[in-house]
Amino acid sequence: MGEEEQLLKPEGRPGDVLANYTAVCSIAVLVIVTWITILSNDPTNVGWFAFHPTLQTLSLALFTYGILTLQPTSQPRTKAAGLARHQIAIFLVGLPLILLGTTAIAYHKWINNKESMTTWHGTFGYLALTWLLVQVGLGGGSVWFNGAAFGGGAKAKAVWKYHRRA
Ligand code: HEM
Incomplete structure (x- = not known):
């Protein structure tokens, strides 16, 4: 870290740690419970549906990480690094997964002649x-x-x- 950056205001804010834990624990519970429920209930039996809750919750976890990784960044170097992580997690990985998860349920309904x-x-x-x-x-x-x-x-x-x- 350069001297200039050390003189800048610190990035942490009061309440950040608690908010971070709350977000991480909530999303972790959602992902773990969903995946265990689907994987332990013969997922091959439900066809394309199995991809829907699993991919949707995984993408939500990536969105959560992508948002948390910017909380907060106030210095040019950490801002740039945070923005890169934000885009990789949300745009490059999370977005394709949520589109796949949604396509899976839409396709599942379509091949089973169910209305959307x-x-x-x-x-x-x-x-x-x-x-x-x-x-x-x-x-x-x-x-x-x-x-x-x-x-x-x-x-x-x-x-x-x-x-x-x-
Ligand atoms: C980010 C989270 C989620 C989003 C954005 C989402 C989105 C959707 C959409 C758009 C449909 C309608 C498909 C259609 O009508 O063509 C759908 C259906 C469905 N989803 Fe999700 N979903 C999410 C999470 C979940 C989770 C965690 C479950 C857990 C089991 C789930 C279970 C279902 C079921 C059973 C259907 C079929 C019945 C219905 O249309 O309501 N979804 N979802």
Whole structure:
């Protein structure tokens, strides 16, 4: 760490540790319980459905990590490293997994001649996915190619605040 960075404000904030543990424990319980339930109940018997809860919860864990890894970063070097981890976890791994998990349930319903969006879970699931894609568009658009999609520089940074807020 350079001398300048040492003089900058510390990155930790009061309450960070507790919030971090709460988030990690919650997502860990969700993933472990879901995977054990599916894997211990003859997953090959339920066809494509088995991929849905498993991949959805795994992607949620990646999203959680991708968000936590930015909490907080305030110095240029840690910001850049955090942004790289954020994009790998969320965009490169989590997003493809949630798209696969959703495709698995949609396909499962289709081959079994079941209607789509017949429950609140299904409807909100598609809504959440749409929101997620908008989030990716706002976040990626404001940093990729220096935010060219939103006019670059300060204009793109102004859009990024909506990505943070959502
Ligand atoms: C991020 C988490 C999740 C999202 C975004 C999500 C999304 C969806 C969507 C969009 C559908 C509707 C498919 C269609 O109608 O074509 C669906 C169906 C379903 N999901 Fe999930 N899901 C998630 C997690 C889970 C989990 C953890 C389970 C645990 C068992 C689960 C069980 C089901 C079941 C049984 C259906 C079929 C019945 C229905 O349409 O409600 N899902 N999900």
